[in-house]
Amino acid sequence: MSIFMQIAQVTDHLFLCSASALSEKRIKERGITCIINITMEVPNLRIKGVEALQINVDDVPHTNLAVYFDRCADKIKSVQSKGGKTLVHCIAGVSRSATICIAYMMKHYKMSLRDAFSHVKAKRPFIRPNVGFWKQLIEYEKKLKGKNSVKMVSSPIGWIPDVYSDEAKSMVWETTYNSTFGKKKR
Numbered sequence: 001m002s003i004f005m006q007i008a009q010v011t012d013h014l015f016l017c018s019a020s021a022l023s024e025k026r027i028k029e030r031g032i033t034c035i036i037n038i039t040m041e042v043p044n045l046r047i048k049g050v051e052a053l054q055i056n057v058d059d060v061p062h063t064n065l066a067v068y069f070d071r072c073a074d075k076i077k078s079v080q081s082k083g084g085k086t087l088v089h090c091i092a093g094v095s096r097s098a099t100i101c102i103a104y105m106m107k108h109y110k111m112s113l114r115d116a117f118s119h120v121k122a123k124r125p126f127i128r129p130n131v132g133f134w135k136q137l138i139e140y141e142k143k144l145k146g147k148n149s150v151k152m153v154s155s156p157i158g159w160i161p162d163v164y165s166d167e168a169k170s171m172v173w174e175t176t177y178n179s180t181f182g183k184k185k186r
Contacts (some may be wrong), residue, residue: 008124013080018093033084038096059095061132077108098127112149113141124132134161
């Protein structure tokens, strides 16, 4: 099974996946009672007994996803308080939906942005919120905690959150090596 087809369990009541991983069988098996669809492209999956909420946003840096952080985080918490489980998805389960899960962990688990990102990434290792969403998460952390655990830093590939600094250095080194000596043999 492709990694994009996996449904990641972020907490006992929160799941994260791509649109292609959705099926009634998989939703029912996990006891999911609410689906938050963070896409413009995919219609809500209609399943009896499963609430659906759609947030129509694009996965581009200038999209204001922050206006939905509290609404989605509070919805996930509300579903959990009633004994339910929520699944958050976007197209790939990498940027938009991961951003919402991180915001939820910050607000309701009182995690720093760095810790929330690390937690969600441990459950779905290929998450990668876009740079605009990172900036919004940084502002959200400032609003929630009065300080920041992540900052944007300049790199050879542009502005990135400091959690990606080592990865960016590695990418630059590999690109430099390949352009100087030819493609590495694996």
